[in-house]
Amino acid sequence: MAAIIATELVKEYPGGVRGVDSVDVEIADGEFFALLGPSGCGKTTLLRSIAGLESITSGKLTIGEKDVTNAEPGERGVAMVFQDYALFPHMDVGDNIAYPLRIRRVGKTERRTTAESVANGLSLNGLIERRPGQLSGGQQQRVALARAVATRPDVLLLDEPLSNLDARLRLEARTFLKELQRDLGVTTVFVTHDQAEALALADRIAVMKAGKLQQIGSPREIFHRPNNTFVAGFIGSVPMNLLETTVAAGRVRIGEADVAVPTEAAGLVREGQKVSWGIRPEYLRWSTEPAEDGIAAEVVVTETLGATSLVLVSAGEHKLQVVVPEEHEPATGDRGWIVPQRNRALLFDVESTERIG
């Protein structure tokens, strides 16, 4: 088992494009760590740099106190599950799982025994003699995982492990993956573009954009206190409401009304400063009666989400989304008030996009 420490890691492609731009990250031993970001943000490049499949341009990478910046992939003690699983089509499941052992010159009978015990541990009983082409997507994924853990790696890397599975299977595989990681206690880094997946699985998440780290923190921290407007908009199944406005008389102007400056930001904003007021739709309440700090608004569109409805309302020049429980959903054109929950609103600087406070 091993911790991973990257210091000012840079991966520059010919032509000067930086896939990974000066990334500092420490991943603790046994941690389940997510690299999250939109496509092209450099998260897969960072993962491949850790694996050794991409050469590191500058910076330092250590795995378990060993400097592996320029080490061959095979010398790093890492195992990886690829997005397409990369199972060898000409070998059966047993040979696939035992392939890393074959490279390490483990005897044939021992290889087969290990492969079988690992396969059984991942509920692949009775599939040992099948070819990958004869397996379902979920089974293929488990074979790929079995092959990765059969060598008892120090670090397990997963590249978009759930993206090739259909929606229903994905939930099942998610739980399975979390359980497996807990049981093995192996340091695990996984790449995903799905914020829900990252929130559900990871102990800590690193959000990336254009090769740079935006924020590292626990799922709760990232959800509640995003560092900047990018993270605020990227995390959450419904994006955070971000309203550009100004500070006037110590309060923030929203539509016709104004609300108090969030407590953490109080004293850090100047009069007339341009700010973004951010609040998650889940932390807004729809009220048909006036309330303290309520903002008068009119319903524009309602979308049913199942147990809740997503309601788009307009308050003056601003548009906001509100999550409303199913019995209380208003009709289009209704007038009422939206009431923000206490201490849930955040303030961001418009120019730097950073959170204030």
Next chain:
Amino acid sequence: MTTIKTVARDRTVTHFVSRVLFTLVLVIVSLFFALPMVWLILAPFDATPSLTVSWPDWTLDNFVRLAENPYAMRSILNSLILGVGTMALVIVLGALASYAMSRISIPGRDGILYALLLLSSIVTGTAAMVPTFQLINQLQLINTHVGVILVLAGGILPTVIFILKDFMDSIPKSYEESARLYGAGPFRILKDVVVPIARPGLAFIAIWTIVQVWGNFLVPFLLLRTPDMQPAAVLMYTFYTESGQADLRLISAFSLVFSVPVLLIYFFVNRRYGFRFHGGIKS
């Protein structure tokens, strides 16, 4: 009513006539192509074969005479040596080169491939006859099988690299990366992953190379000086009677013997490995 019936009948008649004519043309065309094959099968068993196809006066004498010829069987063996030798060289070098070509990006890679493909038809062709002879002469490889194998392999390789590169391209990179992560080196990856997946392509290349070499006349004719070294394709050229006439009894029997090994190799390779003429893996 009657007019409609007549028109309908006319149509059936035209249709019938056109079908008959069409079939007739097809039969004539197929006969044209089948005749040499029929000759190849019948003439060797005829006591007096001629250049026309006729019902044979059955005999096995031609084969007895062929067996008595001091060079005939030796030449089939020579053909096999040249074919298998060239094939082995082409497969090994072709697999290595196409894998490298597929995985390493060199500036102007496609240009190099096309240029090689174009030039290769000249290397073993008539145009390069003199320089080829000079080259092999300088290397002191005249009248050796090695010399012929080198020249033939050189001519065939560009096409082989071109075809195999397509197979190699279709193997997902993640297969190799996955093997690399477990500590496999490039040769190990080639042996364990790339070659087994590209096997149908390699089988096709193997048989295609043997067929090319089996039928090649010019290169061995040019570089092999003594009849005990010559392959079947060249030896056939020497089957004349004392009066200077082509010895059809020998030629016909030898032609049949000449075609059998290639057919056998074809069926063996096809059954064992299966051909595919293009790359592509279900992913």
